[in-house]
């Protein structure tokens with residue numbers, strides 16, 4: 001068996017920053033800290049922090065007054081920030097700057113009187129956060145069929161934004177339909193689907209034609225990981241999204257000569273290594289890394305956290 005190990009894969013700059021944020025908070029405040037929803041959508045990462053004592057909450061009122069609350073990489077709606085202020089929480093914002101970019105675009109278009117079509121998946125943390133910036137002005141669209149159902153007057157002021165972790169192909173189908181129906185529709189100068197999503201999808205699309213099976217390391221609720229699995233499936237390959245080695249089934253590899261392994265933007269390298277060990281031990285796999293694009297993106301820790309660290313040093 002030959003294993004192609006896709007690169008880029010795994011942690012993106014936003015996930016790295018969010019995890020560093022939480023580690024730095026633990027260093028400064030100890031583990032008696034709270035995180036609004038999962039810090040990133042990965043079971044391994046969340047379990048590791050939970051076992052250290054970090055508490056993940058679904059509602060701000062689960063956090064004791066005055067405690068430290070971290071916002072996750074997916075961002076939060078202004079309603080959450082307001083609730084945290086009302087409880088006098090000390091907040092640290094680990095929102096990925098590329099998600100913040102979409103929030104700022106939503107605010108700008110709403111202030112200028114546009115109706116905003118947000119292309120995304122209902123219920124995803126990022127979509128909830130972005131829609132919360134201008135709920136009166138934003139309509140969610142998930143498919144070209146949703147676009148067909150929109151009712152705006154000809155010439156209405158319209159703009160579209162996208163969730164950062166969509167399938168490039170699927171978003172493009174929705175955008176095409178929007179532009180057909182509403183030729184006046186505007187969009188931000190730089191696209192919202194982030195570099196990490198685009199690069200991981202590009203790697204899978206480039207490498208999958210020569211492979212029989214696709215393994216994606218990532219959690220079921222990770223949007224960008226699911227999109228990677230769906231690319232494999234849409235091209236007729238056997239594709240599996242798993243959290244780690246314990247979920248692997250030997251029958252998935254019956255007759256497989258080439259296996260493509262990748263990881264979503266929130267999946268750590270350790271779970272990839274464990275799966276590669278399994279494939280080497282069980283099938284004598286030979287692993288070759290295939291680099292389709294280079295990535296050199298880093299985000300600094302949020303200012304409030306750097307200030308807290310400085311105060312602690314004084």
Ligand code: SF4
Nearest residue numbers: 012014096164194265
């Ligand atoms: S996937 Fe993209 S938007 Fe999401 S955290 Fe990573 S870099 Fe940021």
